[in-house]
Amino acid sequence: MFDINFARDSFSQILAATPLTLLITFGATIIGLLLAILVVIAREKKIPGLSQVLAVLVSFIRGTPILVQLYVVYYGLPQLLVLMKGWGWNTNPDGLPAIVIAFSAYGLNAMANLSESIRAAYHAVDPGQYEAALTVGMSPVKGITQIVIPQLTVNLIPNFTNIFLDLIKDTALVYNIGLVEIMGQANIISSIGFKYLETYTDALVIYIILCWIFARILRLIEARLRQRYVIAQ
Amino acid sequence: MLLEVKDLQKQFNGHQVLDGVDLQIHQGEVLVIIGPSGSGKTTLLRNLNFLEHADSGTMHFADQTIDLGKPSKQQVQWVRRHTAMVFQNYNLFKNKTAQQNIAEGLIYGHGVDAKTANQKAAQALKNLGLYDRRHYFPTQLSGGQQQRIGIARATVLKPEVVLFDEPTSALDPELVGTVLKDMQRLAENGQTMVVVTHQMWFARNVASRVAFFADGQIQEIGKPADIFDHPQKQRTKQFLNALADNY
Numbered sequence: 001m002f003d004i005n006f007a008r009d010s011f012s013q014i015l016a017a018t019p020l021t022l023l024i025t026f027g028a029t030i031i032g033l034l035l036a037i038l039v040v041i042a043r044e045k046k047i048p049g050l051s052q053v054l055a056v057l058v059s060f061i062r063g064t065p066i067l068v069q070l071y072v073v074y075y076g077l078p079q080l081l082v083l084m085k086g087w088g089w090n091t092n093p094d095g096l097p098a099i100v101i102a103f104s105a106y107g108l109n110a111m112a113n114l115s116e117s118i119r120a121a122y123h124a125v126d127p128g129q130y131e132a133a134l135t136v137g138m139s140p141v142k143g144i145t146q147i148v149i150p151q152l153t154v155n156l157i158p159n160f161t162n163i164f165l166d167l168i169k170d171t172a173l174v175y176n177i178g179l180v181e182i183m184g185q186a187n188i189i190s191s192i193g194f195k196y197l198e199t200y201t202d203a204l205v206i207y208i209i210l211c212w213i214f215a216r217i218l219r220l221i222e223a224r225l226r227q228r229y230v231i232a233q
Numbered sequence: 234m235l236l237e238v239k240d241l242q243k244q245f246n247g248h249q250v251l252d253g254v255d256l257q258i259h260q261g262e263v264l265v266i267i268g269p270s271g272s273g274k275t276t277l278l279r280n281l282n283f284l285e286h287a288d289s290g291t292m293h294f295a296d297q298t299i300d301l302g303k304p305s306k307q308q309v310q311w312v313r314r315h316t317a318m319v320f321q322n323y324n325l326f327k328n329k330t331a332q333q334n335i336a337e338g339l340i341y342g343h344g345v346d347a348k349t350a351n352q353k354a355a356q357a358l359k360n361l362g363l364y365d366r367r368h369y370f371p372t373q374l375s376g377g378q379q380q381r382i383g384i385a386r387a388t389v390l391k392p393e394v395v396l397f398d399e400p401t402s403a404l405d406p407e408l409v410g411t412v413l414k415d416m417q418r419l420a421e422n423g424q425t426m427v428v429v430t431h432q433m434w435f436a437r438n439v440a441s442r443v444a445f446f447a448d449g450q451i452q453e454i455g456k457p458a459d460i461f462d463h464p465q466k467q468r469t470k471q472f473l474n475a476l477a478d479n480y
Contacts, residue, residue, distance in 0.1 A: 131284050132324035136390060137314040137342025146341055150328040229328040229370060 007198035010189050014202045017185035018210070024171045024181065027103045029164060032110020039115040040122065054115075061112035066105070066170045073105040074177050102174045106167060113163045121155035122148070154229060157222040164218065165211050172207075182206055234293075235260045235425055236281075236394060241290035241301060243273075243280060250276050251287070252449035258394060261423045265436040265457075268446035269472060274429040275321075277446065278396045281427070282316045283309045295393065314342065317387035321399040323379040325371040325386070331378075332358060332367040335386045343390060357385040361415070377408030384415050388424065395419070397428040413439075433476065437461055445469045 039058065043051050061069065077100075081093035125148050133143030175184035182203050190199040236258040243251035250273045258264055266274050279285040281292075283304065290301035295315065299308045317338075325334050335354035339345040345353075358364045361381050371379055380400055387395050397416070401409040413432060417439050420426060430436065436443050437457045444454040445464070453460060453469045464470045 126324070126327075128320060128322060128324040129326060132318075132320065132326065133337075133341075134284065134313055135282060135316070135318040136338025136386060137310075138338065139310065139341075142341045146337065147326050147328065154328075 002201075003195055003198050006193060006195045007202055010186075010193075010195075010199050011202045011205075013189060014182055014185045014199065015206055017180055017182050018206060020179065020181040021168065021171050021210070024099070024102050024106060024174060024179075025164070025167045028106030028110045028167055031103055031107030032114050035107065035111035036114035036118055039111060040118045043115070043119065044122065058112045058115055061109055062116070066109050067173050067176065069109055070101070070105045070173055070177060073108070074101050077101060077104060098174070098177050098179050101177055102171075102179055106170070109170070110163060110167060113166075114160070117156060117159035117163065118152070120159070121152045124155045125151045150229065154222065154225045157218060157225070161215060161218040161222075165215060168210055168214065169207060172203075234258070235295070237293040238281070238301070239291045239293075241277070241280060242288045243276060243285065244288055245276075249449055251280065254290070254449070254451060256444070256451060258425060258427060259441075261425055262441035263420045263426045263428065263439055264442050264444060265440035266427065266429045266444045266446050266451075267431070267433070267436055267472075268452075272447045273449045274446050275398050278318070278398050278427065278429055281394075281396060282313055282318055284318075314390075315393045316396060317390050317392040317394075318396045318398065319380070319383050319387050319400045321402050323371070323376070323383045323403070325374075325379050325383055327371055330368050330370055331363065331374065331382050334371070334382055335389050338386060338390050353389055354385075357389050358382075361385055375408065376404050377411050380404060380408075380412050381415055384412070384419070388419060394425045394427060397426060397430065399429055399431065401430065401432055433461075445472065447472065 039054050042054055045051070078093040078096055081091040081096065085091045085093065129147050129151065130143050133147045134140070138146065171181055172183035174181055175187055180188065186199040186203040190196045193199075234257055236256075238254060238256045241251050241254040241256075242249070254277060256264075256277075266277070268274050276285060280287045280290075280301065286304075287301040292299040292301055292312075294312060297308065297311065299312070304312075325331075326337065329337060332351060332354045335357050336347070336350040339350035339353060340347055355364065355367060358367050363378060363382065366374060366378065371382075374382070380403075384395075384400070400416070401412050404412060409432070413435050416426070416428070416435070420439050428435070428440070440457050442454060443457045443460040445452045445460060445466070445468070447468050453464060453466045460469065461473065464473060
């Protein structure tokens with residue numbers, strides 16, 4: 001039978017692991033966003049060679065499970081550091097914290113998904129908007145920052161919300177590389193008390209609450225921006 | 234002469250869209266370009282402010298001589314700061330209010346301080362009788378209002394030349410008149426204008442000169458009465474006859 005008392009007592013312990021879930025999610029989002037912007041610039045500017053390489057990389061990341069990517073980075077990154085050490089770089093392959101692996105793997109995953117969403121949001125902005133900016137004397141950079149990016153941002157938020165919520169949920173896999181976040185904590189507590197349903201139900205409730213809160217915040221931001229710009233009514 | 238273009242060539246995917254265009258624009262004149270759809274009129278206009286880049290040709294504008302095939306970034310920017318454009322689909326900035334639409338070019342394109350720019354934008358809206366709409370976004374305005382603001386956005390910059398790309402084509406017939414009146418007022422104030430349009434009333438009554446454009450070239454250019462009443466070229470007669478048959 002479902003032990004409600006065990007579930008209640010475990011809840012706060014599992015909840016205590018939430019900051020690590022959020023740290024990985026936010027870290028990966030920031031890393032992913034910065035890399036995605038660079039990828040979008042390279043691909044939209046059609047930089048020879050780089051553009052094609054990035055297209056393949058993005059397609060590769062989007063076409064493989066995050067767990068596989070996590071393992072590839074977990075085993076691959078230290079080897080890369082060994083190689084770099086051989087080339088004379090000052091690296092420490094043995095002292096690589098698991099959180100760095102998590103940031104790298106999830107950051108790359110976020111980069112791939114965000115870069116495609118940003119490109120879609122960019123192409124959804126009428127090219128005439130940018131042209132009009134040029135014809136009133138704005139430089140290309142001003143045209144992008146003043147006119148294109150604010151409109152692109154509004155287009156981006158729905159997809160960004162999906163990617164962000166997927167990241168929160170996907171962090172449940174970092175337990176596989178030794179990081180104890182919500183799912184990791186639930187695993188540990190359930191194996192101590194042999195009460196799996198109770199602890200996983202706790203984890204489920206926490207994930208639902210987290211996703212609901214962030215979905216609500218991002219929806220509010222989107223609604224505010226759409227109202228502000230009166231776009232796409 | 235204010236602006237002269239010589240031997241302007243432009244190809245799209247092997248198709249010669251502009252085939253050696255020679256064009257002179259005089260200070261204060263209204264040059265109206267008429268011609269069949271798809272003949273390259275819009276492309277010609279877009280080459281004048283580098284929204285499209287020509288394959289070759291030369292532009293003399295004020296005291297500058299520009300190789301249209303290889304303009305420098307500074308030359309492109311200089312031409313854009315001395316011209317302005319009114320688009321067929323208005324292209325008002327969707328994320329800016331009516332007043333901001335007019336002020337942004339002054340602020341970010343011409344280095345005018347925000348306060349002065351906003352005062353000028355507000356005054357422009359008062360002149361149009363649209364001051365009460367200054368905080369409206371483009372989607373809250375009618376097509377006619379958007380285009381009139383589009384014209385104000387262009388002219389507030391005090392450009393040497395304003396390029397109009399079929400400014401009334403997307404408007405309801407009853408809104409066309411208000412936009413044409415704004416343009417006529419500009420012409421009367423001595424604004425140099427190049428207007429691509431299918432509005433023959435405007436071409437006949439407001440233009441200083443009319444150019445008939447077809448097959449990537451200016452076929453015939455002259456005073457409106459000469460072009461409309463005594464066209465010399467067969468292609469011009471054909472076009473005008475086709476127009477007459479439609480009315």
